[in-house]
Each structure stands twice: as C-alpha cells, then as structure tokens.
Amino acid sequence: MRPLDLTPIGEELAIRWDDGTESFTQLETLRRFCPCAACLGEKDIFGNTYKAPERPYGPRAFLLARLGYVGSYGVQPQWADGHGAGIYTWDYLKRIADPAASNDNA
Numbered sequence: 001m002r003p004l005d006l007t008p009i010g011e012e013l014a015i016r017w018d019d020g021t022e023s024f025t026q027l028e029t030l031r032r033f034c035p036c037a038a039c040l041g042e043k044d045i046f047g048n049t050y051k052a053p054e055r056p057y058g059p060r061a062f063l064l065a066r067l068g069y070v071g072s073y074g075v076q077p078q079w080a081d082g083h084g085a086g087i088y089t090w091d092y093l094k095r096i097a098d099p100a101a102s103n104d105n106a
Contacts, residue, residue: 009024011062013097039086061083075093
C-alpha cells in the first residue's frame with residue numbers, strides 16, 4: 001500500500017491511499033513516532049535497544065517544515081526545530097495513521 005497524496009492541513013497530515021481510503025494523522029503523533037535511531041533507538045544483534053537520552057520537545061517540534069520523498073518507499077519529514085532524520089516507510093506510515101486497520105491485518 002502506498003499513498004497517492006500527502007497533504008499537511010493545519011496540525012494534521014491528510015493521506016490518500018491507493019486503495020481509496022484516507023487517513024488524517026496528527027503531526028504531533030508523527031513526530032512522537034519518529035523512526036530514526038535517536039528517537040526510536042537502535043537494536044544490536046542480541047535485540048538490545050539503545051536509545052539517546054529523552055529530550056523535551058520544543059514549541060517548533062510538531063511544526064512540519066517540509067516533506068521529502070525517499071525513493072519509492074517512504075517520506076522524510078523535516079520539522080521546524082531542525083529534526084529530519086526519520087524515514088517513514090509506507091507500511092510504517094500506515095501503521096501510525098491507522099493503528100486499528102494495522103491490527104486487523106496482523
């Protein structure tokens with residue numbers, strides 16, 4: 001599944017999927033689920049997760065500066081506070097946008 005259109009609207013990201021469904025996800029939710037190693041952590045070969053120390057989100061942390069596509073498999077948001085390391089694959093974006101639908105497919 002892949003999005004046909006990603007449009008920031010206010011504090012949400014509207015996503016139109018290729019199956020005809022739409023999702024509206026809070027930008028704050030996207031930022032809090034950032035998949036980069038600094039935010040989500042990294043696993044070693046033994047399954048141990050290593051994460052950077054928690055840092056507070058500033059007032060610009062949930063403002064989307066731009067969205068950049070990464071190949072044909074994902075999108076990389078650039079946030080107004082300068083953070084932009086997370087690459088959201090289409091599957092990961094769908095799980096964040098529609099957690100109930102993702103559980104149905106599991």
